[in-house]
Amino acid sequence: MNITLYGAGAVGGLIGARLAASGNDVSVIARGRTLDAIRAHGLRLQSDDGTKAFPVEAGDDPRRFGVQDLVVLAVKATGLQEVARHIAPLLGPETIILTAMNGVPWWFFDAIEGPLAGTRLPSLDPQGVLAKAMPASQVIGCVVHLSSSCPEPGLVKPGFGNRLIVGEPAGGRSARLDKVAALLAEACFDTEASADIRSDIWYKLWGNMTMNPVSAITGATGDRMLDDPLVRRFCLAVMQEAADIGARIGCPITQSGEDRMEVTRKLGAFKTSMLQDAEARRPLEIDALVTAVHDIGKLVGVATPNVDALLGLVRLFGQSHGLYPREASFP
Ligand SMILES: NC(=O)C1=CN([C@@H]2O[C@H](COP(=O)(O)OP(=O)(O)OC[C@H]3O[C@@H](n4cnc5c(N)ncnc54)[C@H](OP(=O)(O)O)[C@@H]3O)[C@@H](O)[C@H]2O)C=CC1
Ligand SMILES: CC(C)(CO)C(=O)C(=O)O
Numbered sequence: 001m002n003i004t005l006y007g008a009g010a011v012g013g014l015i016g017a018r019l020a021a022s023g024n025d026v027s028v029i030a031r032g033r034t035l036d037a038i039r040a041h042g043l044r045l046q047s048d049d050g051t052k053a054f055p056v057e058a059g060d061d062p063r064r065f066g067v068q069d070l071v072v073l074a075v076k077a078t079g080l081q082e083v084a085r086h087i088a089p090l091l092g093p094e095t096i097i098l099t100a101m102n103g104v105p106w107w108f109f110d111a112i113e114g115p116l117a118g119t120r121l122p123s124l125d126p127q128g129v130l131a132k133a134m135p136a137s138q139v140i141g142c143v144v145h146l147s148s149s150c151p152e153p154g155l156v157k158p159g160f161g162n163r164l165i166v167g168e169p170a171g172g173r174s175a176r177l178d179k180v181a182a183l184l185a186e187a188c189f190d191t192e193a194s195a196d197i198r199s200d201i202w203y204k205l206w207g208n209m210t211m212n213p214v215s216a217i218t219g220a221t222g223d224r225m226l227d228d229p230l231v232r233r234f235c236l237a238v239m240q241e242a243a244d245i246g247a248r249i250g251c252p253i254t255q256s257g258e259d260r261m262e263v264t265r266k267l268g269a270f271k272t273s274m275l276q277d278a279e280a281r282r283p284l285e286i287d288a289l290v291t292a293v294h295d296i297g298k299l300v301g302v303a304t305p306n307v308d309a310l311l312g313l314v315r316l317f318g319q320s321h322g323l324y325p326r327e328a329s330f331p
Contacts, residue, residue, distance in 0.1 A: 001025070001069040001183065004062075004090055006083055008034055008043060010148040010273075011100050012074030013156035015164075017045035018187035019072075020054035027057035027065050029090075030154075035060055037154030044155045051155070067092035070180070073134075074100040076277070077124075077288035084133035096176055097134050098166070100142040102208055102273070103288025104296070108198060110136035111170035116249060119299065123291035136169045140180050141197040143204050146189075147270065160267060163190045167197025202251035206242050207260055209289045209307075210235035212274035213314035216284060221269040226261055235261070237306040242293055248300040277323070284318045286311070 001024055005016040008030045020026040020043065030038055035058055037044075042053035059065070068090045075083055091097070099105050109119040110131060120128055143166075147159030166181050168174055172195055181193035194200050214225055214235065225231050239257040246253050277284055290311045297304035318324025 003027070003070045003072065004029060004065055004068045006062075006071055006073045006087065006090075007075035007079070008038060008058075008154070009074065009076075010150050010156060011144055012072055013043055013150065013154070014045070014146075014148045014158055015072050015074065015100060015184075015187070015189075016056070017043045017052075017054050017156055018189065019183070020056060021045070021052070022187040024183070024187075026054070027059075027068075029060065029062055029065070030058055031060045033153040034150075037152070041154060046151075046155065046157045062086050063089045065090060068095055070096050070098060070183075072098045072100060076283065077101060077103050077285045078283040080106070080130055084130050087133055091134075091138065095138060096180060097139050098142050098180060099139055100144050100164070101288070102144065102212075103205060103285055104292035105139075105141060105201065105288075106130040107134070107136035107139050107141075107169050108201070111168070112198070112250070114250075116299070121292055121295045123287040123295050139169050140166050140177060141169055141201060142166050143194075143197065143200045145204065147267070147273075149276070160270075162188075163192070165192045165194050165197065165200045167194035167200065169197065171196050171198070198249075199246075199251040202242075202246045202249075203253060203255075205289065205293070206239055206246070206253055207264055208272070209242060209293055210238050210310070211264060212272040213284075213286065213290055213310055215272045215275035216278040217314055217317045219275065219278075221271055221275075222264055222267050223269045226265050232261070234306065234310075238310055241297065241302060241304045241307050244302045245293065245297050245300060245304075248302060249296060278317075278321065281321070281323065284314070284323045286314055286318055286324055290314060 003026050005012045005028045008028045016026050038058040042055040044053045106125040109116045145163035146161035149157050181191050184191040236257040243253040319326050
């Protein structure tokens with residue numbers, strides 16, 4: 001199987017290095033210092049046994065690599081429009097695009113039936129550019145239940161967790177889903193093939209959509225957010241609204257907010273990816289994690305005063321720090 005990583009940061013780099021370690025032919029689309037580092041040293045993975053380097057083909061122009069069997073897409077959601085402009089040479093009719101990202105993906109309503117089928121959210125893909133370049137029919141969704149970081153470009157440091165959930169956008173099982181799940185399992189991830197990846201995405205989002213923006217605004221690690229009774233109460237109110245939306249869109253949440261917080265508490269004094277982005281002055285994934293929930297709430301008639309308050313605050317934070325577009329429209 002020939003595999004290209006689109007985005008070789010913390011998550012893409014980890015998946016790519018593990019796929020290379022398990023004997024796959026991996027190439028990498030990267031840019032800037034990450035591209036320079038991978039060209040010079042290979043894709044490097046830290047582990048308890050030391051750092052291992054995997055030599056991979058790397059470049060910034062997808063035309064150089066041609067049609068792939070699998071493209072692992074692991075950029076921040078804020079980078080997707082640019083990916084959409086350049087990804088075409090990697091995609092043939094059978095190419096699978098594995099979206100290993102947080103938040104609501106552009107294809108979330110594209111492969112389902114019912115009144116929301118084909119809904120295009122203004123916050124994610126208003127013109128349908130992503131859907132055209134990366135159609136849901138070629139996507140396998142991936143929920144990333146692990147943490148990872150890049151202490152320096154091209155060097156990946158796994159954190160806690162090792163779980164990846166993969167699934168068809170339309171739900172159910174398929175031969176290609178089983179193939180991708182087996183590939184990731186061979187690469188030593190705890191892999192689960194889900195018959196309902198949209199619910200798995202919503203469940204992960206249910207935790208991230210509070211912790212990530214609140215941490216970006218406050219600079220606080222996970223433990224401090226959970227320990228503050230007022231912040232905790234606010235987060236639970238946001239989660240209740242998101243759970244109400246989930247129930248209307250076929251993604252019910254069966255856990256209590258408190259129990260979900262206990263899962264997060266096990267991560268200790270961790271910095272969310274959005275806090276890391278804010279500290280590094282990188283664009284924030286506000287739209288995929290928060291605006292999209294606000295938009296879906298509006299669509300299905302769930303009032304979201306707490307989601308809206310969070311969105312207003314994190315958006316202003318992002319705009320004041322140059323990490324979110326100033327021209328973003330105010331709902
Ligand atoms: N890190 C974590 O622990 C977790 C992250 N996630 C999610 O996974 C997704 C990926 O996150 P993460 O790996 O942390 O992000 P990173 O910022 O570490 O990696 C993204 C990489 O993609 C590169 N990139 C973006 N656009 C392009 C492009 N057009 N061409 C080439 N390279 C490009 C970036 O390059 P550059 O640096 O030049 O911008 C960067 O190297 C996000 O949705 C995140 O929320 C989910 C669970 C845990
Ligand atoms: C690492 C983890 C799970 C923490 O919420 C995450 O997804 C993030 O920081 O974005």
